[in-house]
Amino acid sequence: MDLDPRQTAAVRAVIETGSFEQAAVRLNLTSSAVSQRVRALETRLGNPLIVRTRPCRATQMGQRLLQFLRRAALLEDDFASDLAGANEALLSVAAAVNADTLSTWFFPALSDILLQENVLLDLTVDDQDHTHALLASGLAIGCITTEPAPMRGCFAERLGAMRYRMVASAAFVERWFPNGLTRESARRAPVILSSRKDALQARFLETRFGLPPEAYPCHYVPAPVPRYMAIQRGLAYGMVPELEFGDAVERGELIDLAPKQPTDVELYWHAWKVQSPRLEKLSARIVELGRTALGPPETKAKRKRAG
Structure with a gap:
């Protein structure tokens, strides 16, 4: 047609x-x-x-039409570039990623291939449980998500698990958790979330203490870096990726409130099976570098203990 x-x-x-x-x-x-x-x-x-x-x-x-039009535009742009004999034309790629991925490994790892392949990123940032909907709606041609199953016409590649810890500053613990993280103290202490879609803390507190989301006070800060700074300054406690806080717990800058209860979030890269050559390279690089950054949780835990 x-x-x-x-x-x-x-x-x-x-x-x-x-x-x-x-x-x-x-x-x-x-x-x-x-x-x-x-x-x-x-x-x-x-x-x-x-x-x-x-x-x-x-x-x-x-x-479905938008999905088709965006994929067709990518293929057309790449083909035009091939006809010109070089990848000099900039290729715009719309993708959806979660904020913690963006703030930890995504840009540092991908900067080389973005420069080499002349790729412009059009990123939408959303909770990892919701980025897949942007791919399904046609607003993205690739996404990092917790959804393991690909939709029709797409593939899904496991990247690994991003490990989170429930952490707080020493001053915050002294004020709110002098006897440890208990059900009663969790009802009073402010926790920090990225948005009302953020279910990490809610699942943790409901699983451990049976507390529904409305049972405790919350800050809402969408950006990972300010959110982490708020935790460091004793404004709240919350889930932070190990990739973000590094050895801050070992140095005593943060306290792990549940050292035996980490939260591992499995992440997958989804994209269309039919891709332009440059998007194929980008997808392969995202999978390779995502697996390097995340890796199996068991392996990273062993490395941490060995260090």
Whole structure:
């Protein structure tokens, strides 16, 4: 089926910007012209593509179309680059990752290949339990997620487990946990979360003490570095990746509140099976470096004990 590129561009712009008005600005058209093009494609395909809400969002068929359009654009850009005889053209890749991955190993590890392959990243940061939905909706062509099973047309590669510890500063422990982390003290002490989607602390406190999320006070700080700084300064306690705090526990800067109860979060890289050559290289590098950074939890624990 031949799709009118003007109509598909209009649909993509509305989904990505969330409104017909913003899509019109992006395409240098009137809102009415954008609406006509969207309506024409919906009529041709026999399916609604956009839910007219605020913001506008894609229907299930619209999500599938967006997936196709983004993958086709990547393949076209890479093919054009091959025809030119070099990878000089910049390739934009939309991906979804969790904040702790982004703040620990993702950029340091991938900087070389991003430079070599002239890749522009268009990253969306979300909780690791929710990034897969962005791939399914067509808003990303790859994601790092806790979901192990690939959806149709995609592959999933295990990266490893990011190990978290429930930590606090010595001053915080002295004030809130003088007798250790107990059910009663956990009900009173402020914990710090990345957002209301953040289920790591909630699962820990519910499993260990039977406390529901509304049973204890919370700070909400979306960025990992400020969140960690808040813990260091005694404002709260919370889950922090071992990759982030390093040997701070051994140095006495932080206290592990549950040394026998680490939390391991399995992470996977998902992407489409049909990829452009540069995206294939990027995917392979993400898997390789993710496995190096995360590794089997048992192996990392042995290394830590040996050190």
